[in-house]
Structures are given as structure tokens and as C-alpha cells.
Amino acid sequence: MDAAIPxxxxxxxxxxxxxxHASTVAALRERIKELDCLYAITRxxxxxxxxxxxxxxxxCVVAARAWQHPEAACTRVxxxxxxxxxxxWRRPVSRQESPxxxxxxxxGRIETGYLERRPEADEGPFLREERHLxxxxxxxxxxxxxxxxxxxxxxxxxRELIKVQETExxxxxRELHDDVAQDLSLVxxxxxxxxxxxxxxxxxxxxxxxxxxxxxLGT
Numbered sequence: 001m002d003a004a005i006p007x008x009x010x011x012x013x014x015x016x017x018x019x020x021h022a023s024t025v026a027a028l029r030e031r032i033k034e035l036d037c038l039y040a041i042t043r044x045x046x047x048x049x050x051x052x053x054x055x056x057x058x059x060c061v062v063a064a065r066a067w068q069h070p071e072a073a074c075t076r077v078x079x080x081x082x083x084x085x086x087x088x089w090r091r092p093v094s095r096q097e098s099p100x101x102x103x104x105x106x107x108g109r110i111e112t113g114y115l116e117r118r119p120e121a122d123e124g125p126f127l128r129e130e131r132h133l134x135x136x137x138x139x140x141x142x143x144x145x146x147x148x149x150x151x152x153x154x155x156x157x158x159r160e161l162i163k164v165q166e167t168e169x170x171x172x173x174r175e176l177h178d179d180v181a182q183d184l185s186l187v188x189x190x191x192x193x194x195x196x197x198x199x200x201x202x203x204x205x206x207x208x209x210x211x212x213x214x215x216x217l218g219t
Contacts (some may be wrong), residue, residue, distance in 0.1 A: 007052065023031045030068070030127065030129045031128075032133075033065075034066060034133045035063070035174045036066070038064035038136065038137070038140060041055075041058070041060045041062055041063075041137070041140060041141075041144075042163070044058045044059060044062070045144045045148075048105070050104040052144075052145065052148045053082065053084055055148075056077045056084040057077075057084040057085075058087045059077060059084075059137070059141060060076060060084055061086055063075045063112060063183060064079040064086050065128055066133060067112060067114075068118075068121070068125075068127055068130065069118050070117050072114045072116045073086075073113070073114060073115075074090070074092060074114075074115055075089070075110065076089050076111045076112075077108065077109075077110050077111075077141065078108045078109050079100060079107055079108030079141075079145060079175035087095065090115065092111075092113020092115055093113070093114055093115060093116055093164070094113055094114045094117070094118065094125050095112070095114075096111070096112055096124070096126055096130070096131065097109050097112075098112065098134045098135045098137070100141050100145065101138070101139075101142050102142050103146065104147055107145060108141075108143070108145070109138070110137055110141060112130075112134060117174070117196060120168045148217045
């Protein structure tokens with residue numbers, strides 16, 4: 001006698017499909033939130049009218065909205081001895097963090113937490129996707145901080161170059177002024193001396209001075 005083939009009741013199969021569909025939709029929604037989060041922070045970083053602290057503060061607000069329970073989420077970024085956070089930041093009930101690195105060196109961290117207890121998920125109340133997003137945000141912020149540091153370094157070099165150029169112009173102007181003043185003094189002395197000479201001697205001396213002057217000018 002053939003073994004009986006298990007049969008899944010239609011209601012159970014339909015429920016399983018609906019559950020799978022709901023899980024897929026939820027995962028897609030989380031992925032869209034991640035992409036929106038990273039895109040919004042990228043747009044913030046491209047605003048030249050914002051200082052780095054303003055960008056990091058904006059990134060905190062954007063990041064908190066991307067978590068599964070945004071109504072209870074708070075985020076803080078610490079870098080360079082300063083912290084930027086969402087307005088509701090306080091010690092979270094549950095927290096996760098990721099280091100921010102620039103060229104392999106840890107320069108700060110990003111923390112996200114829930115201010116109220118939430119159901120357990122993959123990492124405490126946090127989803128696996130949220131861990132991936134937090135690490136991606138830390139990496140993204142590291143690149144933003146590095147880019148802003150490089151821009152500031154270039155601005156500093158530009159300021160120093162302008163200062164060196166101005167100092168050099170002033171030096172050349174002083175040298176030219178001193179040389180011209182010295183030459184004029186010598187010319188005046190020569191003119192005074194020529195004026196005291198008899199006419200024939202003055203004319204001969206004048207021709208000599210003209211020849212010497214031409215030689216000095218290379219003509």
C-alpha cells in the first residue's frame with residue numbers, strides 16, 4: 001500500500017504564501033529606507049554651505065528615521081571630540097554602534113538606540129539589515145569626514161600660498177624702492193657734481209655717465 005502523501009490544507013498554504021509575501025515586502029521596505037537614508041546623507045554632504053558639524057547633525061536625524069521603530073529611535077555621531085545627535089537623544093534602552101574610520105584610523109563612532117523597549121529581533125531589538133545599515137553609515141560618514149578634511153587642508157594651503165605670494169611681492173617692492181632710491185641719490189650727486197664743473201669738463205663727464213648708464217641698462 002502506498003504511503004499517504006501529506007496534504008497541506010488550502011488555508012495553511014495560503015497563509016504561508018501570505019506570510020512569505022509579507023516578509024518580502026517588509027524586507028524591500030527596509031532596503032528602500034536604507035537607500036533613502038544613504039542618498040539623503042550624500043545630498044547633505046554635497047552642500048558647501050553646511051559645516052561638517054551641521055552635516056553630521058543632519059545625518060543623525062536622517063538615520064533615526066531609517067530604523068524599524070523611528071518613533072523611539074535616537075542617533076548620535078561623535079567625531080573630533082565633538083558630538084552631534086538627534087534632539088531627543090538620551091541614554092537609550094537598547095543601543096548599537098559602529099566605529100567611523102578615516103584611512104583605517106578610528107576617528108569617531110555612530111550610535112543608534114531605542115528609547116523604549118521593542119520586540120526582540122536579530123540583534124536585540126535591531127534587525128540584521130539595521131546592523132548592515134549602521135556599518136554602511138559609519139563607512140559613508142568616514143568618507144565624508146575625510147573629504148571635508150581634505151577640502152579644509154586645500155583651503156589652508158591656498159591661504160598659505162597667498163600669504164607667501166603677498167610677502168614676496170612686498171619684499172620685491174621694498175627692494176625695488178630701495179634700489180631706485182639709491183640710484184636717484186647717486187644721480188643727484190652726479191648732477192650736483194657736474195653743475196660745479198666747467199662747461200667742457202661737465203660735457204665730457206656727462207657723456208661718460210651716459211655711456212655707463214647705457215651699459216648698466218644693457219643698451
